[in-house]
Amino acid sequence: MIIGGYPQFQYGGYTFVLVDPWPSEWSENWYDSDDLYIGYDDGYYLYNEMHPGEAVAIAVMAVSGG
Numbered sequence: 001m002i003i004g005g006y007p008q009f010q011y012g013g014y015t016f017v018l019v020d021p022w023p024s025e026w027s028e029n030w031y032d033s034d035d036l037y038i039g040y041d042d043g044y045y046l047y048n049e050m051h052p053g054e055a056v057a058i059a060v061m062a063v064s065g066g
Contacts, residue, residue, distance in 0.1 A: 006018060006019070007022075009031070010063055013063050014060055014061065014062055014063060015062075016038070016044075016046070016058050016059075016060055017058060017059040017060075017061070018056055019056075019057040019058055019059055020056045020057040020058075021056075022046075022048075022056050023054050023056075025051060025054070026048055026054075027050075030048060030050075034048050034050045035049040035050070036048055036049070037049070038058070039055070041055075043057060044057070044058050044059070044060050045057055046058050
């Protein structure tokens with residue numbers, strides 16, 4: 001989903017907001033088809049196993065209960 005112009009998703013009680021655009025080499029449906037993981041290296045990054053070495057900066061926020 002896109003909120004405030006930023007793509008984001010929720011998982012495990014957290015919201016992950018893509019801060020950087022994803023690389024154009026990633027497939028059009030990378031979010032449905034590729035194996036992804038989150039890593040930390042002086043900040044959080046989204047990695048795509050189909051494209052090693054490329055990372056997208058993300059912000060991680062706890063989902064507030066309501």
